[in-house]
Amino acid sequence: MSKENNPQIQIADQIMGAEYTNAMQVMHNKEEFQMAFLNIIAQSGRVVSKVVTTPGHMKRILTALRENMEKYEQQFGTIDESQAPAQFGFEERK
Numbered sequence: 001m002s003k004e005n006n007p008q009i010q011i012a013d014q015i016m017g018a019e020y021t022n023a024m025q026v027m028h029n030k031e032e033f034q035m036a037f038l039n040i041i042a043q044s045g046r047v048v049s050k051v052v053t054t055p056g057h058m059k060r061i062l063t064a065l066r067e068n069m070e071k072y073e074q075q076f077g078t079i080d081e082s083q084a085p086a087q088f089g090f091e092e093r094k
Contacts, residue, residue: 019048022082033058 021037023045028034037049053061073079 021048028055031055
């Protein structure tokens with residue numbers, strides 16, 4: 001692959017670390033998918049990241065996740081799905 005086809009990726013200062021997430025909300029309209037990743041503990045939680053992408057890119061993300069899940073399970077064994085958190089909603093801050 002030529003250097004022209006291999007972009008140099010930089011990580012923005014505000015995302016150098018990682019955030020733990022154990023829930024996700026997905027919304028969509030005709031033009032985009034919106035994913036809110038949450039960290040829920042007991043009766044409270046917070047949004048730790050939001051991602052917005054096009055339907056075409058979302059399909060590529062799903063393919064990559066599926067392929068990686070298959071590779072993971074081939075190497076480490078079948079994963080049992082975690083229990084979903086209780087129903088939750090967003091609260092507006094005042």
